[in-house]
Amino acid sequence: MYFCVTQITPIRIIKMKINTIKFVAITLLCVVAVACNNVGKSTLAKDNEVKFDTLMVDEKYHLLNDTNNPWCELNVEFVYPIQCSKQDELMRLQQLFVRGTFGRQYDELSPEDALDKYVANFMKNYETDARIFHEELVDLENHPTLTPQTFDEEHEHELQSSEFYTYNESLINRIHFNEGNILSFQVFHSNNKGGAATYSSYNNFVINLKTGSLLTENDIFAPGYDVALQQLFANSLMLDNEVKSISELEDLGYFGIQEIAPNRNFLIDDKGITYTFNKGEYSAYPLSAPMVFISFNDLRMVLKPNTVVSKLAGL
Numbered sequence: 001m002y003f004c005v006t007q008i009t010p011i012r013i014i015k016m017k018i019n020t021i022k023f024v025a026i027t028l029l030c031v032v033a034v035a036c037n038n039v040g041k042s043t044l045a046k047d048n049e050v051k052f053d054t055l056m057v058d059e060k061y062h063l064l065n066d067t068n069n070p071w072c073e074l075n076v077e078f079v080y081p082i083q084c085s086k087q088d089e090l091m092r093l094q095q096l097f098v099r100g101t102f103g104r105q106y107d108e109l110s111p112e113d114a115l116d117k118y119v120a121n122f123m124k125n126y127e128t129d130a131r132i133f134h135e136e137l138v139d140l141e142n143h144p145t146l147t148p149q150t151f152d153e154e155h156e157h158e159l160q161s162s163e164f165y166t167y168n169e170s171l172i173n174r175i176h177f178n179e180g181n182i183l184s185f186q187v188f189h190s191n192n193k194g195g196a197a198t199y200s201s202y203n204n205f206v207i208n209l210k211t212g213s214l215l216t217e218n219d220i221f222a223p224g225y226d227v228a229l230q231q232l233f234a235n236s237l238m239l240d241n242e243v244k245s246i247s248e249l250e251d252l253g254y255f256g257i258q259e260i261a262p263n264r265n266f267l268i269d270d271k272g273i274t275y276t277f278n279k280g281e282y283s284a285y286p287l288s289a290p291m292v293f294i295s296f297n298d299l300r301m302v303l304k305p306n307t308v309v310s311k312l313a314g315l
Contacts (some may be wrong), residue, residue, distance in 0.1 A: 048178050048209055051083035055115050061123075063130065063165070070165030072126040074119065077172045079185070080111040084209070092212045100205045101173050101187050118171075126167050129193070168192045176204075177269035180312040182215075183207040184267045186276075202276045202289055204267045208308050217262055220309040225302045226262055229294070233260045233275065236292045253284035270312060272296045
């Protein structure tokens with residue numbers, strides 16, 4: 001089977017407004033919590049003045065525009081801010097969304113330009129990889145002595161199949177929470193470059209809208225938080241999986257739970273903090289990525305006082 005890889009027409013970008021989301025600031029402040037049992041009553045204005053829009057790409061392209069040929073498929077849903085209470089800080093906010101979704105190499109670009117460049121790079125990489133793979137296949141056909149000893153009819157069939165020229169990729173971000181000067185969003189990325197294996201990951205980001213910077217664990221937790229969170233993670237995983245011991249978790253496919261540690265991959269909302277541990281971190285890859293929720297009530301002893309998070313928790 002032979003495919004001549006030529007220049008690929010760029011994927012058409014569909015820029016759409018998807019139910020534009022507008023958060024209007026509430027003028028009345030919540031009553032300040034004055035007792036320990038008031039955890040969860042925020043002392044901050046509830047909503048942030050942030051307005052979002054969405055850019056989308058949903059395209060499939062066949063080599064040489066021939067539907068009998070292999071293809072690449074790309075799906076992108078990129079939510080980004082287009083308005084905030086301090087318009088002079090909008091560019092910084094957009095930069096954080098672009099960097100978190102597409103990567104640092106794009107963060108000097110506008111949201112539209114970043115998406116354009118991401119799509120162009122995806123197509124370029126597909127074209128390059130398809131050409132290299134084709135050349136290697138031709139070498140094996142012309143020089144049988146180069147074929148590995150472990151090569152069998154099943155491998156040969158796979159190589160001849162169009163699926164090894166086929167790429168599928170999804171990149172989607174979602175707003176998780178947008179209140180009390182905190183803006184959390186999550187980026188889901190998955191790709192398959194031929195064969196059965198699919199790579200996927202979740203990356204979480206929390207922005208302090210008062211400073212315009214990403215929140216870190218050191219910003220919100222008191223020293224020694226890692227040890228305290230370790231036990232909370234284990235307890236939460238046992239509860240979610242309806243088991244009573246770490247050894248039972250290990251039987252389900254988890255590992256290293258006794259050494260599980262904060263990984264900076266967290267989301268915040270008005271109920272607590274959710275950590276995501278991607279596949280392969282502390283669990284076998286066939287399992288879903290564990291998302292471990294810890295309530296503010298359980299975190300009250302390790303939260304730093306007088307931070308945007310402790311105020312959200314009502315501490």
